[in-house]
Amino acid sequence: MLPLIMISAILDSVQEAIEVTDPQGNIIYVNPAFCRITGIPFEVRTKENIYNISPDGALALALRTGKPVSGYRTKVGGSNAEVISNAVPIIVNQETLGAVVIFQHITDIIKLTDELKRSTSIIRDLSTKFGQVTESKYTFNHVIGSSPALKDCIKIATMAAKSCSTVLLLGESGTGKELFAHAIHHASPRREKPFIAINCAAIPDALLESELFGYVRGAFTGAMKDKIGKFELAHSGTLFLDEIGDMNLLLQAKLLRVLQEREFERVGDTRTNPIDVRIIAATNRNLKHLVREGKFREDLYYRLNVVEIVLPPLRERTSDLVELTNYLITKLNRKLGKKVTGLTKESLNALRSYNWPGNIRELENVMERIMVSLEAQELTYKDLVPHLGICLPVQDSNRGEIMALDHLEKQMIERTLKICGHTVAGKKQAAFLLNISLATLYNKIKKYHILTSNN
Numbered sequence: 134m135l136p137l138i139m140i141s142a143i144l145d146s147v148q149e150a151i152e153v154t155d156p157q158g159n160i161i162y163v164n165p166a167f168c169r170i171t172g173i174p175f176e177v178r179t180k181e182n183i184y185n186i187s188p189d190g191a192l193a194l195a196l197r198t199g200k201p202v203s204g205y206r207t208k209v210g211g212s213n214a215e216v217i218s219n220a221v222p223i224i225v226n227q228e229t230l231g232a233v234v235i236f237q238h239i240t241d242i243i244k245l246t247d248e249l250k251r252s253t254s255i256i257r258d259l260s261t262k263f264g265q266v267t268e269s270k271y272t273f274n275h276v277i278g279s280s281p282a283l284k285d286c287i288k289i290a291t292m293a294a295k296s297c298s299t300v301l302l303l304g305e306s307g308t309g310k311e312l313f314a315h316a317i318h319h320a321s322p323r324r325e326k327p328f329i330a331i332n333c334a335a336i337p338d339a340l341l342e343s344e345l346f347g348y349v350r351g352a353f354t355g356a357m358k359d360k361i362g363k364f365e366l367a368h369s370g371t372l373f374l375d376e377i378g379d380m381n382l383l384l385q386a387k388l389l390r391v392l393q394e395r396e397f398e399r400v401g402d403t404r405t406n407p408i409d410v411r412i413i414a415a416t417n418r419n420l421k422h423l424v425r426e427g428k429f430r431e432d433l434y435y436r437l438n439v440v441e442i443v444l445p446p447l448r449e450r451t452s453d454l455v456e457l458t459n460y461l462i463t464k465l466n467r468k469l470g471k472k473v474t475g476l477t478k479e480s481l482n483a484l485r486s487y488n489w490p491g492n493i494r495e496l497e498n499v500m501e502r503i504m505v506s507l508e509a510q511e512l513t514y515k516d517l518v519p520h521l522g523i524c525l526p527v528q529d530s531n532r533g534e535i536m537a538l539d540h541l542e543k544q545m546i547e548r549t550l551k552i553c554g555h556t557v558a559g560k561k562q563a564a565f566l567l568n569i570s571l572a573t574l575y576n577k578i579k580k581y582h583i584l585t586s587n588n
């Protein structure tokens with residue numbers, strides 16, 4: 134049992150009000166919190182009877198019914214204090230010795246609820262922020278190849294990484310621009326800070342601005358709460374603007390202002406926020422041509438083009454194929470549970486003579502497609518041919534088959550989709566390989582009734 138002096142000290146120190154009656158309803162004790170909340174002194178209250186002063190209150194109810202009462206919202210009899218109370222009868226050895234009520238001032242509860250709401254909203258914001266913040270996944274160790282052209286790129290990129298300069302990565306699709314962006318961030322003094330990537334071509338124009346700069350509540354219909362943009366998320370870290378060549382002119386102007394002023398406004402906000410972000414931009418489009426055609430701002434081009442790195446296409450560094458295929462075989466053996474040891478000389482020659490329009494991404498796809506069903510330990514020329522069909526026109530024409538052009542077109546699309554996959558990214562790559570727009574590819578898929586899971 135706790136000594137009486139301790140029990141008294143506990144009752145005196147709690148923040149909640151406590152009031153106790155005897156079996157007849159005479160108030161025999163109130164603690165200091167009760168006097169603070171209600172403004173009624175101890176001496177006054179302990180002269181009262183609960184049935185007189187507050188006959189419908191929680192305490193009287195618990196005493197009368199012999200049952201606990203909880204969450205009872207009421208005004209304390211004899212005061213204006215609005216409270217939420219819990220009361221219980223005090224029963225010892227089946228005898229009712231009285232009742233006790235504990236309550237808190239409603240404004241305290243409202244204050245707590247408000248604080249809880251505020252904290253929940255902060256936690257929600259932080260968790261969205263954390264959900265979007267990524268670390269760089271790759272380092273220069275992940276960049277495979279030792280051809281002079283690639284080595285030059287690694288050298289410039291490593292030097293650029295040490296500074297905060299803006300880097301423009303150019304090169305065909307699949308040449309490793311994103312890989313380099315990760316590696317540069319990882320080798321930079323900002324490596325512990327966020328690495329945020331955004332694909333400017335994958336987001337509709339109307340949404341891109343708010344994705345980049347965020348917005349405030351009420352900025353437009355549907356903006357129910359503030360949203361943090363990629364620039365803010367990347368603060369003190371690196372922002373990777375992929376496919377920058379696809380950004381519209383209006384946004385290009387806004388981006389230029391941010392890069393010049395080092396500050397931005399959320400959509401719908403008048404407040405300006407300073408920003409410290411290192412920019413790495415990339416595109417597979419010819420920015421100089423776009424500038425000449427008036428589709429890309431010249432001033433933005435020069436602002437981005439502080440350090441320019443042009444990644445070589447795979448067909449121009451075929452000496453890297455041995456390293457790359459070995460690396461991919463090891464990776465895919467692990468992924469697919471295979472024990473492939475390598476490629477035959479003949480197949481390696483076939484890879485060398487292919488022109489790899491989809492570059493390393495295409496090589497990865499081809500290798501994976503072959504290895505999924507490969508039973509032998511070595512990958513042979515025969516395994517490669519169906520996958521490199523697009524680049525072996527000589528063999529195709531040698532077959533001497535004559536077919537209707539549209540039939541040929543259908544076959545070619547089916548083959549390309551087989552290589553690139555039926556996902557949106559796969560279709561994009563297929564369109565690129567076939568040198569048609571994505572919209573044209575979709576039209577042809579429809580026209581020829583080509584079965585694709587994402588039609």
Ligand SMILES: Nc1ncnc2c1ncn2[C@@H]1O[C@H](COP(=O)(O)OP(=O)(O)OP(=O)(O)O)[C@@H](O)[C@H]1O
Nearest residue numbers: 275276277305306307308309310311312417493494
């Ligand atoms: N030198 C390399 N060594 C190893 N893997 C590479 C190399 N270059 C590219 N890759 C791999 O090839 C794939 C495509 O690379 P990445 O996405 O970086 O290309 P990209 O130039 O950004 O393409 P896109 O322009 O289509 O966005 C990735 O899986 C990447 O890891």
